[in-house]
Amino acid sequence: MNFITSYTIEKISEIINGRLITKHHNKKIVQHLLTDSRRLVFPETTMFFAIETKKNDGHNYIEELSEKGVGCFVVSRIPSYASIKGQACFIVVNDTLDALQKIAAYHRRRFEIPLIAITGSNGKTIIKEWLAQLLSADNNVVKSPKSYNSQIGVPHSVWQINENHTTGIFEAGISKTGEMEKLERILQPTIGIFTNIGPAHDEGFIDRREKILEKLKLFENVDTLIFCADHKEVEKEIRRWAEKHPGVKLFTWSAKPGYDLQINKIEKQQNSTSLEVKSNKENLSLKLPFTDYVSVENSIQCIALMLLLGYDNDLIKKRIATLQHVAMRMELKHGINNCTLINDSYNSDVYSLGLALDFLATQNQHDKKTLILSDILQTGIPGEILYSQVANLLNEKKISQLIAIGPELSKQAALFNKVKYFYNTTGNFLENHDMKTFHNQAVLVKGARVFGFEKIIEALQLKDHQTILEIDLDAMVHNLNVFRSFLKPGVKTMVMVKAFGYGSGSYETASMLQYHNADYLAVAYSDEGKELRKAGIITPVIVMNPEAQSFDALFKYNLEPEIYNFRLLKNILEDCKQNKSVSEQEPLNIHIKFDTGMHRLGFSPDDVNSLTAILRQNPFVKVKSVFSHFAASDDPRFDFFTKKQLAAFVNTCNKLEKIIGYSFLKHICNSAAITRFTEAHLDMVRLGIGLYGITADKKIQPLLKNVSTFKSVISQIKTVKKGEIIGYNPTCETKGDITIGIVPVGYADGLNRRLGNGKGKLLVKERPVSITGNICMDMCMINITGIDAKEGDEAVIFGEKNPLNMLAKNLDTIPYEILTNVSARVKRIYYQE
16 A cells, blocks of 8 residues: 655656656656745655745745755756756746646545535634544544645645545635636545635635635535535525536535524533534534634534534534644743743644644754654554654754654654653653753644643743733734735845844744745844844844944844944944954945934935945945835825935935945835835835734735734632722722623733723723723733623733724824833743644
8 A cells, every 4th residue: 555645757747747857867756745945854755846926936946955955846947057957857837836736636536535625714724623533533534734725735735645545624725716726626525615704815806706606616526515504695605506516415504494404502601512403303412612603613514514424413422522622823932941842732743743843943042952742643654654754854854852652653763863752641751751851942742632732731831920922923924925025026125123023022033034034134232133143043133223332242143233323333443443253355244324304313315425435445344235214104194205215315325336336235115115115115125013914004904914912811700899999099989880800911011001990991702891990010900791701711902803003092102112012021922833
């Protein structure tokens, strides 16, 4: 039985209708498809597809991959590197993305297994993961890793299918017309689930009807389509669509009678939901381990699928009751003894292990990398073959230490040549492993749910109070790409990570930006740049406020100073003369700032002649860039002034460049100007607050995602009688009996004291509740009268549904101030898919 996908180069060329150019490799075996050069693991058996997008071109990475051992490439043009031509083989096609999809579609056709395809605006990943939990006891399930549902993600997902799999569960997502039919050709589903329709990606369609019809193209050839008839817009279009697709059976569910699955009763309890349903004239009572409506609806989709497949009612009832929450993303936390802890314990397979190890590799603040791994379950691959792959993966990713938990891993101990420890159970590990050995290292915890790795996370994470700032690194990348989409090819991006990364953590933000090829990072002070370098950041770093006492750090850590006046220039030149690391051959890069009207730091444009005279006499410094700062690029009322600044800046740069005799980077655009003044992009732009999903541009705001969520929990709930007071300096006297919640977040955490006495609101159960009384140093009180809240429930200060912009408006300030005021004592938790 073939457990690993393998094709010859010759066969792949035939499948994708390409032109094969090779001298020796036409029989070479390909087992791995690669579209992201950073995720290379097995170079000898990898084929790289050089996909071109608006933001990037895969052809730019061929030389680098060839040097790392990759010998097979699918391209739309042959690279010019002479060193590669004789060594590598190329398949030339018109469209490399189309070629990737063709090989995936061919691979899918080889396996006659039922395949469940899920689409809709929300719930795809949760339903996929839950169905895998529900069906895996009877089936060898292959599923999409994480949220791999795009034009590139779906081919990678399908490539996992092998002869041992009996059922496929895949999700499909689109952002515009013309995409879904391509995914249908790849997936060839037999059963479909349409979750719902919402505003996501509305901008890619004329209206909701067009979006629904585009999504329905996934189900052109399915046997059965499952959907909720209570979503009227969806039902209306599916009924019309079904008239043209008589071969597709509809399996419907609704709270009303007359459908295949009727929901008779939904009753929320403290930690669960009771559900009474009727199907085929049989009543079924179930208990769901969730209380929120979204989870209930997703659970019903799963129940519908199990009924369709003919599962016994008692078995459905038993398995539904054991559904577990799905952690959608990796969590990055502070661990004990200066460790960094990565929690990715909601599933375990070789593909997602590779993705998690990529994330672990970015934690360059630690030399030592440790993996805590459980047995990988239900792959159908013999242990020796499976764990040989895992061992090779660990070698490629340079993992320092393996802690393996599970009987199957223990049997294959000889395959691993790392520092290694083997335990049969999680309990054995917790009882016998010395936790003091975890010191100053990055630790990835990756395991199947049945191993209960949440106990390991509990033991290794730093114990902080329950007020946290969640940072969504995927949302940050999304926002970076939104702003990049406005840039012309060749325009560079500098990203501001000063002020503790706008409160989000400088290193963690910088590491993500380095991974996604930011051209420059900017910090306020040398100490910030020093810490980034010590943590392994190698991207060029500009220091915006260099101080004389920290000049040594500039030279030692290869930091590049902003120079804004003659005094600073004189001081830096004097230090350069005394520093042996600087010479005419290796000058210090400096960045000259001009004041074009904002009247903060910067040379005057009138200083050009005097400035260039000094620069020409001191060749051991080199002007790397020249820049200025817009004063009001976010405000249309001052566009005339912004254009005046731009003209002054361009004129000054041209004059300086002509006199010193060499070119340099020119930049003046901040976040607002990137989208509003494309003519001002010049050579580089500077992205700041926009990275965090905040902009004053109402046209751009819907395109951005929320990055930061500041939240706490309700520690205690109590009733306060009419006429009693709440908090310090009794300014709040109750006018009637009320219920209050005490939340452990105060002005020492960054909750502005001016928000007290009803001015500010938190979100509890997605409902706004007023802060009552004065805000204390470490806590505040909120009025939760009439809300079904309990101790331990979340209270959100700001986030996606309680926007930072609104909070800033309420305080008559700007989002920058609120973000940067979140105290360092507030634990940061970073998420990434």
